[in-house]
Amino acid sequence: MLTAYHPQSSKQVFAAEQSSTNGPFFCPACGSELRIKKGLKRIHHFAHLPEKNCLYKSESQLHLRIKKQIYYSLLQELGTNVKDISLEKMIETIRPDVLVEGFKKEIGIEIQVTPLTPAELIRRTVAYYQHKIYVLWVLPFSATRFFAADDGEFQSIRLKAFEMMLYYMNYKHLIFWDDTEKLSQGFIKVALGDVWQKPSAFYSIDWSTIIEFNPKKLKQKKMPLEIEYDLGLKDFKPVYAPAFQMPKADYFLPKRFIMLRE
Ligand SMILES: [Zn+2]
Missing domain, CATH: 3.40.1350.10 (Trna Endonuclease; Chain: A, domain 1)
Incomplete structure (x- = not known):
């Protein structure tokens, strides 16, 4: 996902504008905590933990x-x-x-x-x-x-x-x-x-x-x-x-x- 819920600011935030130290971030669909993924080649995004089951997990x-x-x-x-x-x-x-x-x-x-x-x-x-x-x-x-x-x-x-x-x-x-x-x-x-x-x-x-x-x-x-x-x-x-x-x-x-x- 490109965005996540950020309780600290009570807002939806963009992965491109955040870093892991600003977390935690959560999935608005399933409520689980997300990890932020940033790299040079990949699109900055939030990812579910492997064990989580969510409709929006595998984009x-x-x-x-x-x-x-x-x-x-x-x-x-x-x-x-x-x-x-x-x-x-x-x-x-x-x-x-x-x-x-x-x-x-x-x-x-x-x-x-x-x-x-x-x-x-x-x-x-x-x-x-x-x-x-x-x-x-x-x-x-x-x-x-x-x-x-x-x-x-x-x-x-x-x-x-x-x-x-x-x-x-x-x-x-x-x-x-x-x-x-x-x-x-x-x-x-x-x-x-x-x-x-x-x-x-x-x-x-x-x-x-x-x-x-x-x-x-x-x-x-x-x-x-x-x-x-x-x-x-x-x-x-x-x-x-x-x-x-x-x-x-x-x-x-x-x-x-x-x-x-x-
Ligand atoms: Zn989810």
Whole structure:
């Protein structure tokens, strides 16, 4: 985590601005004491002790880097046009990586680097809805995932279960962030479409008939259709989305407030 609770000042403090002698520091989610980690290469952060069990324990360097980049990028984009932009603010059972408190609406940004279980994704979606917070889910961008190594053309990608849910929750696109900040200085929208197996035909074993296979939709794969770079939060619209049944699954995606790039 980039921040921790500091009882001595009764404040949330940034790892980048503290040293271990200023401690102790605590996790606002689980209440356990945290160690401050500072180094030349790593992002300054607070870490749980290995034996502690906390939902926010295992944020990778990639996660921390993207969080920091989004936070500063939003400070620059929105600045004083909003009431507050905060990092890692606990709101009962949820804790957006970045929370934007506008004058009319609140927007939570959830960076998801490691896979989330469908149940946890649904739990958070419901909790955000109950708090009337519009959510923007952000995944780490990786050029090698979308572009073929040989010719640089789009290639089909396999979506993880929670990514497939986000794809449907977002009306068929996913939002990414490039931590190298080379390809994009803002959010990246990737519109994705279905991938079909090519029709094919074979002779039967005795060579008497031709057996044809119709094109089949590949369930876990999607093809990038269009990529938009350098998006700011202002390029998204707060939208209410009703519940609907997840295609080819036995559960519903709950009604929700989302930030939608149309
Ligand atoms: Zn914790």
